[in-house]
Amino acid sequence: MHATMSAEEDLADVKRVLAGEAQAFEGVVRRWQGPLVNMAWRYCRDRGRAEEMAQEAFLRAWRGLAGWRRESSFSTWLFALAANVFRSELQRFPAVNVPLEDAAEPAGPATQLEGLARKQSDDAVRRAVLALPHRYREPVVLYYFHEMDVASASRTMGLPEGTVKARLARGREMLRKRFPQLSEERTPLLGSSLGPEKEVMQ
Amino acid sequence: MKSNLNLKTHDGAIDQILASEEQLIPTSGFLAATMERVREEAACPKPIPFPWLRALPGIVVGVAVLGWCGFELVRVVLSNAHEISLAQVHVTGANWSALEPAGWVAAALAVSLLSWLFARRLAGRTGLL
Numbered sequence: 630m631h632a633t634m635s636a637e638e639d640l641a642d643v644k645r646v647l648a649g650e651a652q653a654f655e656g657v658v659r660r661w662q663g664p665l666v667n668m669a670w671r672y673c674r675d676r677g678r679a680e681e682m683a684q685e686a687f688l689r690a691w692r693g694l695a696g697w698r699r700e701s702s703f704s705t706w707l708f709a710l711a712a713n714v715f716r717s718e719l720q721r722f723p724a725v726n727v728p729l730e731d732a733a734e735p736a737g738p739a740t741q742l743e744g745l746a747r748k749q750s751d752d753a754v755r756r757a758v759l760a761l762p763h764r765y766r767e768p769v770v771l772y773y774f775h776e777m778d779v780a781s782a783s784r785t786m787g788l789p790e791g792t793v794k795a796r797l798a799r800g801r802e803m804l805r806k807r808f809p810q811l812s813e814e815r816t817p818l819l820g821s822s823l824g825p826e827k828e829v830m831q
Numbered sequence: 832m833k834s835n836l837n838l839k840t841h842d843g844a845i846d847q848i849l850a851s852e853e854q855l856i857p858t859s860g861f862l863a864a865t866m867e868r869v870r871e872e873a874a875c876p877k878p879i880p881f882p883w884l885r886a887l888p889g890i891v892v893g894v895a896v897l898g899w900c901g902f903e904l905v906r907v908v909l910s911n912a913h914e915i916s917l918a919q920v921h922v923t924g925a926n927w928s929a930l931e932p933a934g935w936v937a938a939a940l941a942v943s944l945l946s947w948l949f950a951r952r953l954a955g956r957t958g959l960l
Contacts, residue, residue: 651873658865666857680857684865691869751848758849773849804845811844 635660639703646694654694658687661704665711671770672715673724674759682718686711701784708785712771724759750811757807758800765800768793 645653665686669679697706758769775781783793
């Protein structure tokens with residue numbers, strides 16, 4: 630999704646904004662509102678707050694547009710800026726979450742409607758990510774937001790890939806321990822994508 | 832999102848759950864609300880930058896005067912160093928009474944500094960800074 634965003638359009642809009650045409654920023658917001666709201670959602674899992682945080686990120690981007698040095702792509706710059714905004718917003722007002730050990734137990738397969746049970750189970754795991762210690766939470770959030778791409782996650786966090794991999798492995802280890810029953814419940818699907826996944830597990 | 836994940840391992844199950852999250856669609860008013868705030872910011876006059884160019888001569892003069900004072904102080908101390916001995920340093924009661932106001936001033940400065948640091952810390956927590 631992100632890769633298909635038009636870098637040329639971003640560049641053109643940024644040039645127009647820097648030339649004094651504030652309205653040109655609308656193109657940037659239009660293209661990136663979905664990714665930024667979804668990224669914020671993964672940080673807080675509160676829809677209203679996610680939009681507020683995404684809006685704040687856009688405003689910071691607007692103010693700091695001249696600071697984009699074009700050494701990296703616009704999306705890399707924007708995601709890194711947004712991650713900083715979300716991080717500091719959540720430091721000021723932490724997302725309501727529970728300790729990892731108190732995270733809701735995934736519903737078992739015996740629950741009456743299997744589809745609902747699966748959804749509840751998945752939601753429990755997703756919410757448990759917010760209960761991870763901060764240093765492990767953000768790599769997990771960004772790794773999956775960036776479609777399991779360690780390099781993108783590390784660029785967004787401004788950390789070396791090795792550090793992100795190590796924290797990601799630790800975060801997933803904590804989730805694995807919290808939800809040991811997941812492997813028994815899931816049935817393998819055909820096909821696999823072992824690119825970045827394989828890289829992380831090594 | 833990648834959906835064909837290897838689910839043979841436990842990590843695969845976690846990957847499947849975390850990577851297959853449904854995409855949120857921003858509310859219809861999000862774009863308009865964001866652009867409204869951008870336009871508000873754009874309409875505000877830019878903050879007046881500090882006039883470094885005008886202030887530069889004053890800064891240079893200030894630094895020069897301070898440097899000259901420091902140099903003179905060191906020169907005077909060094910030239911009189913042979914005349915100063917520890918035996919001469921004794922503080923009489925009259926000296927102490929002269930120093931007392933200075934102590935209060937120092938205490939007041941210290942309290943001011945502490946309260947400024949405390950206020951700054953509080954403001955930082957609430958995002959005012």
